[in-house]
Amino acid sequence: MKRIITATVINQSGVMNRVTGLLMKRQFNIESISVGHTEQPGMSKMTFVVNVEDEGKLEQLLKQLQKQIDVIKVNDITDKAIVIRELALIKVVTPPSVRNEIYSIVEPFRATVVDMSKNITTFQVIGHPEKIEAFIDLMKPYGIKEITRSGVSAFVRETQKSQTEKLSI
Numbered sequence: 001m002k003r004i005i006t007a008t009v010i011n012q013s014g015v016m017n018r019v020t021g022l023l024m025k026r027q028f029n030i031e032s033i034s035v036g037h038t039e040q041p042g043m044s045k046m047t048f049v050v051n052v053e054d055e056g057k058l059e060q061l062l063k064q065l066q067k068q069i070d071v072i073k074v075n076d077i078t079d080k081a082i083v084i085r086e087l088a089l090i091k092v093v094t095p096p097s098v099r100n101e102i103y104s105i106v107e108p109f110r111a112t113v114v115d116m117s118k119n120i121t122t123f124q125v126i127g128h129p130e131k132i133e134a135f136i137d138l139m140k141p142y143g144i145k146e147i148t149r150s151g152v153s154a155f156v157r158e159t160q161k162s163q164t165e166k167l168s169i
Helices: 015-025 055-067 099-109 129-142 163-168
Strands: 002-010 030-037 043-051 071-076 082-093 112-116 120-127 144-149 153-156
Touching (some): 015 030, 015 043, 055 071, 082 129, 099 120, 129 144
Antiparallel strands (some): 002 071, 030 043, 082 120, 082 153
């Protein structure tokens, strides 16, 4: 089962290596990893997508990550209401004879053209990883030259207070 784990860490040299090393030692395969600055200076957020077969092993991993000196906070956000996005750049063979057909497929995905040559178009697709997979599957028959993906970025959605909760405050 895929799990999405976020870790807020101190932004300094070697942190990513130590965290990924811990995952490697515990034999977790990292399917996706993204790291970036947060709203707090000197802090970064790491988002991992890992395959987990044993829930006990997951609990152990979360506890060991939390013990790391540079790790401030660790969360498994898989089962929560989350906002999840990924970016993919996909080079597709687009000879003039099929360009209109390809563009009609591209439009519902809100993909944008970021580069174009005589027979190759590079599309940018942003969204849920399943949306990106669906786009890739539709482009395969035309010929994909290259794909690069950013990795998943995610966080927990803010909950909206109900009307009765608002009145009691």
